Amino acid sequence: MSVQAAGRLRIGVLALQGDFGAHAQMLRELGAHAVEVRVPADLQGLDGLVLPGGESTTMTLGIEREGLAEPLREFARTGAPVFGTCAGMIMLDREHLGVMDTRCRRNAFGRQVRSFESPLELPGIEGPPVRAVFIRAPWIEEAGEDVEILASVDGHPVAARQDNVLVIAFHPEIAGETRVHELFLAQVAQRSGV
Amino acid sequence: MRPGPQQAGATIQVMRDESTFRVKAGLAQMLKGGVIMDVVNAEQAEIAERAGAAAVMALERVPADIRRDGGVARMSDPVLIKGIQEAVTIPVMAKARIGHFAEAQVLEALEVDYIDESEVLTPADEDNHVDKWDFKVPFVCGATNLGEALRRIGEGAAMIRSKGEAGTGDIVEAVRHMRRIRSDIRKLTVCDDMELATAAKELQAPIDLVRGVARDGRLPVVLFCAGGIATPADAALMMQLGAEGVFVGSGIFKSDDPERRAAAIVEATTHYQDAERVARASEGLGGAMRSLETRKLDEQQLLANRGW
Numbered sequence: 001m002s003v004q005a006a007g008r009l010r011i012g013v014l015a016l017q018g019d020f021g022a023h024a025q026m027l028r029e030l031g032a033h034a035v036e037v038r039v040p041a042d043l044q045g046l047d048g049l050v051l052p053g054g055e056s057t058t059m060t061l062g063i064e065r066e067g068l069a070e071p072l073r074e075f076a077r078t079g080a081p082v083f084g085t086c087a088g089m090i091m092l093d094r095e096h097l098g099v100m101d102t103r104c105r106r107n108a109f110g111r112q113v114r115s116f117e118s119p120l121e122l123p124g125i126e127g128p129p130v131r132a133v134f135i136r137a138p139w140i141e142e143a144g145e146d147v148e149i150l151a152s153v154d155g156h157p158v159a160a161r162q163d164n165v166l167v168i169a170f171h172p173e174i175a176g177e178t179r180v181h182e183l184f185l186a187q188v189a190q191r192s193g194v
Numbered sequence: 195m196r197p198g199p200q201q202a203g204a205t206i207q208v209m210r211d212e213s214t215f216r217v218k219a220g221l222a223q224m225l226k227g228g229v230i231m232d233v234v235n236a237e238q239a240e241i242a243e244r245a246g247a248a249a250v251m252a253l254e255r256v257p258a259d260i261r262r263d264g265g266v267a268r269m270s271d272p273v274l275i276k277g278i279q280e281a282v283t284i285p286v287m288a289k290a291r292i293g294h295f296a297e298a299q300v301l302e303a304l305e306v307d308y309i310d311e312s313e314v315l316t317p318a319d320e321d322n323h324v325d326k327w328d329f330k331v332p333f334v335c336g337a338t339n340l341g342e343a344l345r346r347i348g349e350g351a352a353m354i355r356s357k358g359e360a361g362t363g364d365i366v367e368a369v370r371h372m373r374r375i376r377s378d379i380r381k382l383t384v385c386d387d388m389e390l391a392t393a394a395k396e397l398q399a400p401i402d403l404v405r406g407v408a409r410d411g412r413l414p415v416v417l418f419c420a421g422g423i424a425t426p427a428d429a430a431l432m433m434q435l436g437a438e439g440v441f442v443g444s445g446i447f448k449s450d451d452p453e454r455r456a457a458a459i460v461e462a463t464t465h466y467q468d469a470e471r472v473a474r475a476s477e478g479l480g481g482a483m484r485s486l487e488t489r490k491l492d493e494q495q496l497l498a499n500r501g502w
Contacts, residue, residue: 016464017248019223038464053224054248055284061246062464086224106283112221112307113330116212135220136285136307174220 009188012037012046014072016062018054018087022173026181032188040071048081048188051088053135053171056106059087060096072097081191082165083184089167090138100162101144108139108156117175122151122159125179132170134158139169164191215352218332221285221307222353222416225249225439229429229460230418232256232443235274236281242446245456249285249307251441252278257314257361257497258444258483267315269297275304287334292501293319295328302331308353309333311346313500314360314443323501326350336420338371338498340378341397344407347415348400354413356437357498358421361444363485365422367498368432372419376436382408421498424449424482426462426475433466450480 011027013020015036024034027050037043049072051059063069076082076092076099084092090106092099109115115136119129139156143149150159151168158169166187172180211217228248233239239250252270260267269290279286285307290297292311297318301309311324313336326333327350336357337343343354356375358368378397382404385393390408394401406414419432420441429440440463442456449455458475465471493499 015227017227017246019226021226022223054226055224055228057243057284058228058246058248058460061244061460065246065461111305112218112285112332113302113305114212115217115221116210117214117217118210133216133220135217135224171220171223174223175216 053086213330218352236277246460292317344399448483
């Protein structure tokens, strides 16, 4: 996908709390137009949506306060690509927005002293493994039939896809790793016919 | 669970690097746009979490009480820290005295998520800060200017907060320190290489970090503000001045209605650019904490002067 093509794509980044700025910056560097989403009206005219890392409790309360739950579900139902990282992955599971047929375990790897980075192979990504940074990260505890597991750590799924929704438990956006975002943007571009 | 293409789902025994600087500084990235609230026990921690705090900070007494009661302020009792850790799922930070590496070791043994080497507690060492590279747990430290911030980062701090003047409810010092740090940064961005060497000398900061700040126009770690935030508008002010998130100490649990005020400050921190939202969040919160005008305090009552 050319940078020019990505430039026509409007990607929302949920900006209630967390590292939404790092996602927006990476999307801009890849040529997309990044839009911060804080209220339902911000979802209008978006081609794709990123749910960033942050504190899942804070984000859950923020989604409630802003009345964003149903608009976010509705957005995902249109088939537009949605990409959740870490807390974003939690937001999309059965016990939160219910967009994905998964149940996540929060802080699954433990407290901050157990946070780590490691190389990780992801299908669809060429070249060396992704530098995956896991920060008080969740994993997927349960997943339905339609969920495709893309990568695991110690037997626990940390990356998955279900139709238009891609989730990862780690943070490429703070490791200068652009390839997962490129993968997501390619999916958006394909759907938007760019 | 349908397996993916390349036998995915199989266990990958990953080589794992724990506690790299990226991992330490990364947690602060996840706290951005959030409010970190001082709590002294599990009950307060639960209130903070319910109100939307991104993390809580455990300490023995909130700064307003330290100011009122005097005496040596120390690390919190481990029993209270454990109680807080059991009560909430958000990150739990805790304060250690400046230079008191044994308190920091205790906090690491308790597996707190961040250690605040804090001027709010009584310093244990008047010359040296803790060597923070020695620890797996990341540190946040206070700063009143860029040189101080970079010295702390040079010692291994993975997050910086402007100091302000804790326990006063007076925002003036927080504003002074945040403006000072941001304007120090701006000045570096227009220096040439020779001038940067001189700037490093004047800032008393490591030259490599000074070069990095000049190149990026920002600190290499996340910058929050602290010390004096008492209202939603205070939070919105600091965010507009360039804070990436907010610490609130006495401002919440020394106010009339901690739960509502906490939620209101969280809301204002998210919507800091939207004055109508900040206005709505500010409505009917009851009384703010009992405040002290910093200008009327004696020199030796100032906490921001601690640390060097």
